[in-house]
Amino acid sequence: MSTLGAVAPATTGLRVSGLTVVGKSRRTPIVEDVAFELRPGQVLGMVGESGSGKSTVAVALLGLARRGLQIAAGEVRIDERDVLALPPGQLREARGSLISYVPQDPGAGLNPGHRVGWQLREALTVHRGVLPAGQSVDDRVLEVLAEVGLPADPELLGRYPHQLSGGQQQRVAIAMAFAARPRVIVLDEPTTGLDVTTQRRVLDTVRELTARHQVMSVYISHDLAVVAQIADRVAVMYAGRLAEIGPAAQLFADPRHPYTAGLIAAAPSAVRATTLEGIEGRPPRPGAWPAGCGFADRCHRVQPDCRATLPELVTVGAGQEARCFHPVERGTFKIADRPAAPQVPDRGTVLEVRNLVAHYGAREVLHEVDIDLRAGRCTAVVGESGSGKTTLARCLVGLHDRWHGSVTFEDVAIGPRPKDRSTELRRQIQYVFQNPYASLNPRMSVGQNIEEPLRHFTRLDRRARRDRVESVLSEVALSTAYADRMPDQLSGGERQRVAVGRALTVEPEVLVCDEITSALDVSVQALLVEQLRRLQHERGLSLLFITHNLAVVRSLAQDVVVLEGGRVVEHGPVETVLSDPSHSYTQKLLADLPDLGRTEAVAS
């Protein structure tokens, strides 16, 4: 791996320094003093949780700022040319030809009103002089299509964006970004929303094109494993500043900033079932940054001086810098130290699904699905988008009633709709929704939200309900002060914990969780996973855990059911299925999965 920290100001390369973005009206800093260097052919992975400012940095590299923000200071030098100092006309000329951008949502990056071929050609014709003499626009279009692994046939070029799959759209967007052979390409979470197989292909494409054309790629992501797979250097953003930056393998193997270490400890591994370690609390909001280190309130290594002054980025290793007064000691971080996830005994079936067939309109979306949920265990249902896993969950809890087959809970048959079920049954099976921002009533306090099922299922008086709310809050590791807060004062992870707490107030036997960690940052996801694990062990709660994240499955679940196209293609204990998958679909899912553990192995 390269040692970039020692590089003298090069004539070629990307050099960002002092990049600062502020709010227009009050000049509140959003991103402060971001600096990094990159050499041709390298990929910089920029990781951070939601709100860390990584997307703001991404667009600032092109001299742009979101509405209400402005770039207050800094340089973005590409081969010694400062992009931010260019006059507007030249800056416009530079975008696309010197530096280009791939947005997060490929659907939004392409114009729905024009054919794909038209848009690819436009990327080449708006700037003069991007093509070498002798190469026509059409030649280049076919060339870049081949590069991104799309068939270079006229039929594809004649299609509109909506006639392409998400993965194809993203590859067209990448082809457009590479078409004019810019020096720098900024990719803003280009694989979020794609399934692992497509993600794998997109990553490979970016990696290969970066090397072949000696461009410099900045790859923004919240997913450590993805960044580990693609990046040469990694920059970790926290609360608008760089927390740590360094060569990828070194940074993941030996993180020095406590936040980086925390992120790695929070990320589940798909190859080893370990417990996870989350990071409590939430980053400070722009405008409320403390005088000292932004991470101080969540850091377990915090000292008085951390709160007094803001640490500078200091060199902590070869090419590795961290913004910390008391970094993790060199070489002491061990990902393998994490304790293995505990075993759970099999105590028989609590929920049995046989021959479940579900329809959406005339279409059959689940075909004869059989599942056994064992008491006190966690059964994960995995599959890619469209595999029918959410429909399955909705059938079981009564949100989707167009199904037939047999579902029995402790040998009692369950009807399709809530009103076909007894009150007892409705209490025994509780559901937690995917989106924590929609599942709580925004007009009720957290306490009132949690109390709501008690009002319906029990005859407890006010006092008793209040006591119950407090005990449930402590069960999901929130202080009793949360009872009086409103949902919009909580972070996504806290809301999701409240939603889990609400489901637990009536002491159900089974908890059905529909992608409940997918909207959460990894540090928060870890907290939630550990809480579910504790509930499972302490209360004997049975979990049906719907997810697309195989790493979470490995960490939390004991049994797994793999769905493909509405059919169960494989099922069994997690150990067996994930370590030795027998079905080709499961094998493919696993092979394409990026994993931190693998990088670790490569580095050592």
Next chain:
Amino acid sequence: MTTEAVDAGRRGNRRERGAIRRALRGALRSWRGRIGLVMALAVLALAFLGPLVAPHAATDFVALPSSPRGPGYPLGSDGLGQDVLSRVLLGGRKLLLLAVLSTGLALVLGTLIGVTAAYRRGWAETALMRGVDVLLAFPQLVFVLLVVSVLGTPTWLLVLTVAIAQAPQIARVVHAGAQDICERDFVQAVALWGVPPRQVIARHVLPSLSTPLAVEAGLRLGFSIVIISGLNFLGFGVQPGTPSWGVMINENRLGMASNPWGVVAPALVLAILAIGTNLFTDAFARAAFGEDRADDTVIGSGMGATP
């Protein structure tokens, strides 16, 4: 100080519960809202405090018919020689009470229809909302005139008819809002526990609709006033001799040449009231939803149906 308060509101960490209070505060910070409120309050004060200070009784003969203004009768006299000022002061209370009653009734009816349709879905929704569409096809005043000219004009019928004429618009607004709310996970979650629909609607759906309902109430109140005074103008709903702004405009048209105040005074009061409530409602909607959506709500849905 004002900017601080605005920023505090924008930060969004304030309690959602105070949505209406916040919108009210926002409305009172804008000139539109302040002027509207002053106009409406002035007329309300005149209508409710007027009877206490009226110099004459409604039917006292104070001067020759249609006299211009003079001592003891500052706005002149009407066609029967009665004091215009006293009749303006006396002629608003019943009108306003009826308007408030019919608006309240319209809100209850419209909300019930809208929210039931949105929550039940299926055939119930189709039936209710197509019924609403049919009623919407009638201009409000034409509908009210049709009913009162066929069935007569007892006060309760007048209130009921005006309410029925207004309810469809409210049902529309409530239905649109409730459709969105009913789809939200927190409503679904409660329904999954088997909570009866009435309770789900009352505890979880309606509170989220309080802001659009408040806007709708202000808007409909303005229209109710206009419809009822319009009916009075046409001679429906009032006994001869009873002072009422709508009736006065009609009665005193003949004497306009010699005493214009007989028409101008009640017309002015009605106009100030209608414009005032509309301005304030508009300011409230802007504060509650932001400029763009307020235009849709108040101006879009309102003006098309103005009689």
